[in-house]
Amino acid sequence: MAEQNYMRRMRVDNLLEKAFECPVITVTAGPGFGKTCAVYNYLKSTQIRTVWLQLSEADNQPADFWESFARAFLPFGIDVEEKFKRLELPVTRVDLIRFIELLVDEIKPRYRYAFVFDDLHLITNTSVQWFIRSLVDLVRTKSADAMELGTSLVLISRMDCGLDSVNLAAEGCLAEIGEAELQFTKSETLDLFRYMGVNVSRGLMASMDELYAETEGWAFLTNIAARLLQKQKDGIKYIKNALRHNVSLVIENEFFLQNSPGMNKFLAKLSLISYLSADLISALEDGEKLMGEVIKVSSFLGLMRSFALVFLAFGML
Numbered sequence: 204m205a206e207q208n209y210m211r212r213m214r215v216d217n218l219l220e221k222a223f224e225c226p227v228i229t230v231t232a233g234p235g236f237g238k239t240c241a242v243y244n245y246l247k248s249t250q251i252r253t254v255w256l257q258l259s260e261a262d263n264q265p266a267d268f269w270e271s272f273a274r275a276f277l278p279f280g281i282d283v284e285e286k287f288k289r290l291e292l293p294v295t296r297v298d299l300i301r302f303i304e305l306l307v308d309e310i311k312p313r314y315r316y317a318f319v320f321d322d323l324h325l326i327t328n329t330s331v332q333w334f335i336r337s338l339v340d341l342v343r344t345k346s347a348d349a350m351e352l353g354t355s356l357v358l359i360s361r362m363d364c365g366l367d368s369v370n371l372a373a374e375g376c377l378a379e380i381g382e383a384e385l386q387f388t389k390s391e392t393l394d395l396f397r398y399m400g401v402n403v404s405r406g407l408m409a410s411m412d413e414l415y416a417e418t419e420g421w422a423f424l425t426n427i428a429a430r431l432l433q434k435q436k437d438g439i440k441y442i443k444n445a446l447r448h449n450v451s452l453v454i455e456n457e458f459f460l461q462n463s464p465g466m467n468k469f470l471a472k473l474s475l476i477s478y479l480s481a482d483l484i485s486a487l488e489d490g491e492k493l494m495g496e497v498i499k500v501s502s503f504l505g506l507m508r509s510f511a512l513v514f515l516a517f518g519m520l
C-alpha cells in the first residue's frame with residue numbers, strides 16, 4: 204500500500220488527523236487520487252491499531268469476505284484471527300451481538316483502533332453491505348464497551364458509500380474527504396518534484412501554470428509528470444503529450460474495456476457537456492436506461508471532460 208516515492212503532505216495529514224476525531228470516515232474519489240496511500244501512510248505514522256481489509260469482487264461471496272475479515276486481525280495474533288474465523292458472517296441481530304461480544308473481548312480499550320474497508324465500491328452483496336452498515340451503527344452509537352472515543356471506521360471508495368451522510372454529519376459522527384481535498388495544490392506539486400529529485404529550474408517554474416492545468420492536481424498524473432521530468436528536464440510539450448497518453452491508458456483499462464459499446468458512446472457525449480445534471484443525462488438518448496451505470500462511473504466524468512480528445516482516439520466521437 205505504501206509507495207516508495209510517496210511524499211507525506213502536511214495538509215492531507217492534518218485533514219486526516221481531524222477526521223479521525225469522528226467515528227466514521229469516508230474517503231471517496233476516483234482512481235489515482237491517492238486515497239489508499241494517504242490513509243495508510245497517515246495511520247502508519249500514528250499509534251492507532253489498524254484492522255485493514257483490502258476488498259475485491261471475490262468478497263461478494265460471504266464466506267470469502269469473512270475469511271478476509273478474520274485474516275485482517277492476524278497482526279493481533281493468530282489466536283485472535285482463529286476466533287473470528289470460527290464465527291460466520293453475521294446476518295442477524297443475534298449473530299451481530301455474538302460478534303460484538305467477541306470484539307469487546309479482543310479489543311483493548313486503552314488503544315485507539317481503526318477498521319478500514321478499502322475499495323468498498325466493489326461490494327454489491329447485500330449481506331456484506333448489511334454487516335458493514337451495522338459496524339457504522341456500532342461505532343456511531345458506541346454501544347459496545349470497546350467502542351470508546353478514538354475508534355474509527357474508515358470507508359475508502361470510488362463512489363458514494365451509501366450512508367445516511369446528512370444525519371451522520373449532523374450528529375458529528377462523520378468526516379468526509381473527497382477529490383477536492385486529495386488533489387495536489389500547485390505548491391504541493393512543486394514539493395513533489397523536489398522530493399523526487401527534479402531540478403525545479405526557472406523554465407519549469409515559468410511552465411508550472413501550463414503543467415498544472417494538465418494534471419489538475421490528480422495524484423496519478425502529478426506523479427507521472429514528476430517521473431517524466433526526472434528524465435526529460437525540458438520539453439513541456441513532450442511531457443503534456445505523454446501525460447495525455449497515460450490518461451488514455453487509464454480510461455481504456457478502467458473504463459472502455461469494461462463497458463458496452465452503447466455505454467461508451469453515451470459517455471463520450473457526456474464528456475462534451477460542461478455542466479451535468481440528472482435531468483440532462485436522462486434527456487439524452489438512452490440516458491434514462493443508462494443512469495444506474497453512469498452513477499457507478501461518476502468519478503470518471505470530470506476526468507473525461509478534461510480529456511475529451513481521448514475519445515477521438517478511440518473513435519467514439
